Amino acid sequence: MAQPSAETTSESSGSADPRRWLALAVIAAAQLLVVLDASVVNIALPSAQQALGMSDVAKQWVVTGYSLTFGGLLLLGGKLADLHGRKRLFIAGLVGFALASAVGGLAQNTETLLAARAVQGGFAAFLAPAGLALLVTTFTNPAELGKAFGIFGAAVGTGGVVGMVLGGVLTEYGSWRWCLLINLPVVLLILIAAVRVLRDSRASGPVRYDLPGTVTGTLGVGALIYGISQAVERGWLSLPTLAFVLTGLVLLGAFVWIEHRSDAPMMPLRVVRDRVRGSGYAVVFLIGGALYAFYLFLTYYLQVVQDYTPLRTGLAFVPIGVGIFVGSVVAGRLLGRFSARVVVITGLVAGVLGIGWLGFIDPTTGFWTTVMPAQLVVGLGIGAALTTVMKLTLDGINPDDSGVASALTNAMREIGGAVGISALNVVAISVTAAAGPLTDGALTDGYATAFLVSAAVLAVATLLAVFAVKPDRVAH
Structure with a gap:
């Protein structure tokens, strides 16, 4: 298996980061937010649909739009974190996520809400892999890393459940808008802590981009997820489902071929x-x-x-x-x-x-x-x-x-x-x-x-x- 190579960090001594457990709390909280937001609006959807006069077709895109951009841009987000610094991408993801949440929570029409959810998913795709990579590079002791992953896994696994409970409480006792606006104070707290306790890291060597791999990988994953979402509504044998699933598979096949030949592969x-x-x-x-x-x-x-x-x-x-x-x-x-x-x-x-x-x-x-x-x-x-x-x-x-x-x-x-x-x-x-x-x-x-x-x-x-x-x- 490949051995770790040199890495650009704020500290190169290899000693344990004294703020590593605080860093874990920040990373786990951000990951909880990403997973939570994929489910928190589910229970609020009927109220949002009634308030904005949303059609049944548009309703599913409040959820699907987030998942589509999140899944489609994950590889790109991970690569950008490696190239430009994981802390930098983590913070950029937090800021963008908060701004998109504010736009969605204040939306006065369906189009604005759908666009905000798609942008939310995109910034989550920068935030999530950067956070997990920071976890790996922050904890150098194997025993501590195992404990850290246990806490991180708890945040990932419970996020969906927390989202459903929180969505029910906010919708029943407040407004569907709070399912999005609640992100603002939470992100602000995470952001303040992230700036203070996270230690940046990025890949060694020059910054080189793999444009063909980026395009085929991102579009391939996005087309595949979109095709699968169409299967839920139209069936597996419908023309849109088959067209997008097959397109996604072809693009992903091309992606693998490109990565095999590339000198600086995206993956x-x-x-x-x-x-x-x-x-x-x-x-x-x-x-x-x-x-x-x-x-x-x-x-x-x-x-x-x-x-x-x-x-x-x-x-x-x-x-x-x-x-x-x-x-x-x-x-x-x-x-x-x-x-x-x-x-x-x-x-x-x-x-x-x-x-x-x-x-x-x-x-x-x-x-x-x-x-x-x-x-x-x-x-x-x-x-x-x-x-x-x-x-x-x-x-x-x-x-x-x-x-x-x-x-x-x-x-x-x-x-x-x-x-x-x-x-x-x-x-x-x-x-x-x-x-x-x-x-x-x-x-x-x-x-x-x-x-x-x-x-x-x-x-x-x-x-x-x-x-x-x-x-x-x-x-x-």
Whole structure:
């Protein structure tokens, strides 16, 4: 595996940064904000739609627009962080994110809100990989890095749940606009701390750009995510879906060919050639697909079948948030005592059992007897597995490539989530349609089948971890 190369930093002595734990708090808070904002507006959408006279077609773009620019620009954001300084891109991402949030929160028409959400996602694509790369370059002690990843993983895993709860509270007791405007004071606090405690770093060597790779990579990921989003609305065999998915795949194929031949590639192929790292990206993709679909179908089940209010639905997801937080932190502490393979496989097996448990729900299933304990099991397992896999994808990485490697981790989770939601939505709809009249029982059959397929997806991820992660591979 490639050895770390020299890196431009504010300190070159190699000694531990005395402010590293404060830096971790800043990085984790920013990552929580990025993940939270992908879900915080979900519960507020009906209110925003009514206030702005938004059509049903436009409504989905409040969410999709954020995901599209976020996923599409991640590789570019990671590369710019490596070239121009991770702290610099981190701060620029924060400032842009806050400004876009203000415009969206004050929007007086649909077009302004949609544009603001797209810009938000774009700046999040600069912020997220820069933060993760700063985490890797700030913590040089292997034991401390494991603990740091546990805390960071807790922020990533609980962000979606925090977003749903916060969205419900702000919408019910305030206004949908506060789901965006709340970012301003939060970003201001993070920004003040970031300027004071973060230590900058960037790749060594001259600044060189890979324009063909940048264009094909960014457009390829963007076209693929857009095509998958069309599958949710129009179906997998519709012309827009097929056209954009195929275009995305062709562009990504061209991207790989260009990177293979480029002297200064946007994404050096050495990043994914390592068996453990490449397999880790695949596992992150599968976890994203299963977990995003889990959130979606449990939300539908609670609101549509069991008639939960938006706020009650948000609060109902607290158990999985607690589970992910605990699982992530515990995994961070276990990564010096047990091999990463043991932690990943144990976590994924717990995820399979927890999501599979919900494959046997019916319209009268109790929250405290089934939904809550199943969520805890899923959260503990996925929290431990995802934290460990994220760390594996960055272990031993050349510091010059840490921004791009971090971007790939985020991109795999985002694309996996889009694929999982789209594919499993087709499964749920098909099962419900085959069950006969549209009743609570038929809807529940569709959701339950989607949960079982999600469990199967995690089972595939488990097998991949068994065969791809070496028995003696310890995250360090």
